[in-house]
Amino acid sequence: MQIYNSAMLNKPPNTFRYRYGFSMPEKNVYSTGVGLSDKVIRDISRLKNEPSWMLDYRLQAYAFFCSKKIPDWGVNLKNLDLDRITYFIRATQNQTSSWEDLPKEIKQTYDRIGVPEAERKFLAGVSAQYESEVVYESMQKELKKKGVVFCDMDSGLRQYPEIVKAYFATLVPFSDNKFAALNSSVWSGGSFVYIPKGVHVNMPLQAYFRMNAPAFGQFERTLIIADEGSFVHYIEGCTAPVYTKDSLHSAVVEIFVQKNARVRYTTVQNWSKNVFNLVTKRAQVQEKGIMEWIDCNLGSKATMKYPAIYLKGKSAHGEVLSIAYSGKNQHQDAGAKIFHIAPHTSSRIVSKSISKSGGRCTYRGSVSIARGAEGSSAFVTCDALLLDGKSRSDTYPRMRIREKQARIHHEATTSKIKDQELLYLQQRGIKKIDAEGLYINGFIEPIVKEIPLEYSIELNRLLQVEMSHHGG
């Protein structure tokens, strides 16, 4: 794949600007105001006309949330002021399936991000969430005919209450952690995806998350069910304006991969550097199913995200491929968790991280092989690149093995860009700064090649710009 074109070589941009940092005038039709209380939760539930079990669930989750302390491990959450955040904002009255019907500010936002263009080119369906709710949604007609469901979670709950009730919070209960509880109590938006038996969705479905208001909290809730023998590729992208006040993004994602099905979930996380990103993601895989998490963490102030896979059926396979990039004042605490429960399951974790200008990247992972998961194999590899003396890299992998007939391999390396390799490129007339860029592109290549081309170009471009900033 051509990931480095000559135009880039000749003209490295000199200044870095977060392309998505613009903000639009804040207009909303409803906001719960700052802070969180029982009343806020009841208001959200009432506004959405939810069944009573959901309100009960929200309130239980809220009680649990209040009883738990902020975690003291991982990223520094001392500056996260939960009382100064707005938990729910409704941006428009109606959801539409045409960009033209959206309010001007919102349409302009997505135009600038390039979502409608991407939709025309290579997506099978798009859902766009602005503040708390999904404002735009559309899917190819053929897929609808095949019975594919792709809608926002609120509509999912209204239209398919039985399915939602049967699966909702069974993988990530509110008691999982403080932020899962927070999400469970104030969740709004997110995607509900159901792929019927044997249906292959060839082009990706994409959800686009945008926060516009300052000091806002976005709590989307996603549920993906891939029935027997089906396939879907789901992509999420996230951006936000640059503000001085911190925002919070705390999502819960639950994925059910049934027998012989395959789900690929790609995240391109590019929040602005004033967003705390605290996310719980989990998938359960049945017999011969395949789950793949592809996780790119570039933005946010602090991220804590450990996509998990439960390999529950025989011969199930799980993969987590991740890239983390930390610049100034950023801390990416990302990783993966894999539980081998059934026999002959296999998994692979590949993690790459780059720290520069005082940024900090942490890989925190766990691989467990339960007794009875015979013939299982797990392979973990984490590589970290440190670009200067101010930055920091940590690796905390964990392996628990309860089964004799299993193979577990783990390896990790941390290093800087090797001088010899830079010299080699410089000898061939490539400037040092470009050589560094090339080196980094090569470093992340194994993961970038798994991402749809449109995103990988964007990703390379983004890192290129960041690096040129670094070299200057």
Added chain:
Amino acid sequence: MNTTFLHLEDTIRKKIVLKKKGVYIIFFHNLSGNLVCEIKASRVDLTVVGLYTGNKMQEFTLTTTQHHFSPFSRSRLLIKGIFDGMSKFKYSGRIRIEKKAKGTHASQKNQNLVISENTLVDTEPCLEIMSDDVFCTHSATTIQPERDSLFYFASKGIKEKKAQKLILRGFIEELFEFFPPLLHNKQIIKLKNSVLTRYD
């Protein structure tokens, strides 16, 4: 360069501070405990080798730390274990490299061979690196004797039991090869032979 050999026999000493350049070798067999090596001098070449041969109800818990404070030193760590019966092994290893420790080369390796159904192996390595001009690696494997190797032996007319013994022998001998060749310590050779006879 001075070579210092340290065979920990009863307990693992809590903290070892290396303040002079030289070659240091630490060896222990079937010991639980917490070993902290602080490297506070340049041109230290530290090798830590640990062997575990667990069987029956034996339980081992080991924590190691390779803590680099000074530039241009090297540390290597190899822990090998064979676990039989109901034995348990919990290992957590840490490499920490402070900002000043430029040009460090640190590695950590843990290899476990599991030969019984009822064993339990937990490994929890971690790397904490605050300096950029370093090279650190770490790897851990937990497997049972490979079917391919057993098959290879079988194809040469060697029965499975014998083949397994040979594999274990090779696994242990590899560990002793990790010592620098100049170290011909009688004690070590004796120990090696006694461990090897256990699997004969």
